[in-house]
């Protein structure tokens with residue numbers, strides 16, 4: 001982390017970034033780092049009936065605002081859920097453009113053992129697009145049978161509270177068990193115990209360049 005100032009979070013779907021590193025984003029914002037957040041689907045096809053197609057876009061705007069990401073630092077794409085593989089080349093080109101536009105020095109993306117097919121596409125294309133940039137993989141335990149905890153970001157309670165508050169903005173998704181505040185807190189406490197901190201989020205080091 002040390003000298004990293006411009007951070008880009010790659011989220012396959014809305015909420016993946018907040019779930020994987022919401023606490024760390026809150027800490028980065030506190031430390032004055034510049035955070036950009038790119039979501040590759042606003043999942044308009046996986047919403048419950050009766051909800052407006054831009055529901056998740058609005059929820060993402062609210063959630064990232066709580067974490068302290070300025071709205072102008074969001075980049076939204078609209079690929080179909082579970083279909084990213086068909087758009088692999090377009091996604092790669094989007095990432096290359098993001099790299100040119102934002103010139104980030106640290107990337108967060110789904111970890112190498114994530115089983116979700118869209119997450120795997122973002123992982124692989126991310127590694128291709130950001131060859132010369134440090135990359136950390138984030139943890140989404142319901143998608144990972146294995147996870148290499150090779151990096152930890154220590155957090156304070158205030159960061160975890162912000163993460164939980166941000167995730168509550170996903171009102172259309174509250175039936176999902178991983179959005180439960182006890183789970184979010186419990187995982188952060190478990191990761192914290194591993195590094196003698198009250199709370200933490202864990203990451204897989206995919207590439208570290210200093």
Ligand SMILES: [Zn+2]
Nearest residue numbers: 012013016119
């Ligand atoms: Zn996802």
